[in-house]
Amino acid sequence: MFTGIIEELGEVSQLIKDKENLHITIKSSITSELKIDQSVAHNGVCLTVVAISGDEYTVTAIKETLEKTNLETLKIGERVNLERAMKLGDRLDGHIVQGHVDQTGICTSVKEENGSWLFSFEYDASKNNLTIEKGSITIDGTSLTVVNSGKNTFSVAIIPYTYQHTRFKNYISSTVVNLEFDVVGKYVTKLYALR
Template sequence: MFTGIIKETGMISSIVEAGSSLQLWVRSPLSTKLKIDQSVSHDGICLTVDDLSEDAHRLTVVKETIDRTNIKHRVPGDLLNLETSATPTTLLDGHIVQGHVDDTAKVISIENLDGSWYFWFSLPASGQLLVVNKGSIAINGVSLTIAKLMADQFSVAIIPYTFENTGFNRLKVNEKVNLEYDVIGKYVARMIGERKLIAGM
């Protein structure tokens, strides 16, 4: 489990195909603090460290994750948001983030407000009942609050600290991002769906 509070970033140094999987080496100041078999969020994707070097760590990304996330669009030199897993003493400054990407979305527009930024994203049909205005959402692993919500798109407001210390300062229009909807909302939606199904029997 994660909280969506990004404290480090890492740069992809290499990507190698390994059968249907991808092996990524990521260079980061965080790498020296990691251990093999540790779970780390990379742009909101929970991945396991399977090798270490002096200043980098390696990940193996399986086909299911490649198909579901934006990792297939990544190239060496790209920056990833990194977060180690939460512990019982971790402050929940963001919200509960599992590291299980639900959808990808496209950056529609970026508005510089001279001190903050509005980012607008497309909202996939599968997520339209899982988000609420002023609710939580994880975008590339960053815990954010939905500022404005429309039928098929939404926006978030980014403060300077988040812009400067995450990959948001590199996002471009039409780029794909990873979305994880609030897990509580997903459970509620599932429970309501099950009740309707039972009632209709």
Template sequence: MFTGIVECTAKVHQLNREKNNICITFNNPFLNKKIQINQSICHNGICLSIMNINKKTYSVIASEETLLCTNLNFLKIQDEVNLERGMMLHERLNGHIVQGHVDTIARIIKIENRNGSWLFFFKSKTKLNHRIVKKGSIAINGVSLTIITCNQYIFNVSILPYTYETTNFHLMKIGDMVNIEFDILGKYIHQSIQRFWKNNRKTF
């Protein structure tokens, strides 16, 4: 479980195709912090487990299912990825609950410089009905953000200077694909309402 507050970034060091999976090796930015085999780390919003560690790099494996629903197929060597280790229960939840389970991907269609912040506009591959709400939470490449406006396919968020500089948002450009995770609380509420109406439609 994560919070959407990115700790740091890492560059892709190596990409190796292993049957239908991809082994991704990153430069290790956690040299002075303890990480271990099988530890889960959020990479651009994707929960992946460490398979191998050495002094300068560590590796993870992305399965075929993960590759189908995320932007990992677009990764190139030297690309920069947002990282967050699993949250600790005794710490403040400064973002929102992020599982690291990507729901869909979206394309950047517009970036506006607002003289102190940036507005990023995204177009989702899937309909956003009942998935997001104005002023609600969303995770974009693992970053916890607040939705400003939204319609069936398009939504936007505001990026402040600290987030812009310390995540890979400063490298993003129009046409780039990003990973999207919708708010888990909203997903559970929507499913509960659907089940309620399905079970009680004859009554109403």
């Protein structure tokens, strides 16, 4: 489990395709604190550390993960949002995040608003995911509050700290992002559909 509070931006240092898998090596200042078999969220995708060398570690994404996320589009030198799994007893500063991306979305606009930014996104509504105003959404692993919600669109407001310390500063219209919808909302939607 995660909280959606990004610890740092890691840098992709190596990408190796192995059959249908992708081995991703990340250079990070938290590498020295990691261990093999530990879970780390990469742009909101929970992946297991499989190797550590110096200030770099490697994780593996399988075919299903690559099909549902933006990880296959990563490039050497690109920055990724990183968060280690939460510790039992720690404060939950964001919201409950599983690290299981539901689908990707597309940034449709970025508007600077006198000290903050409004980012708008669109997603495929046929997958039956939804947002609600003032509800939680995870974008590339970042826990955020929805400010505008439509059938297949939503917006979030970004403060300067989040803008500077996450991938948001690199988003443009057409950027593909990972979306994890609120876990409580997903259960309610599923139960309602079964009625």
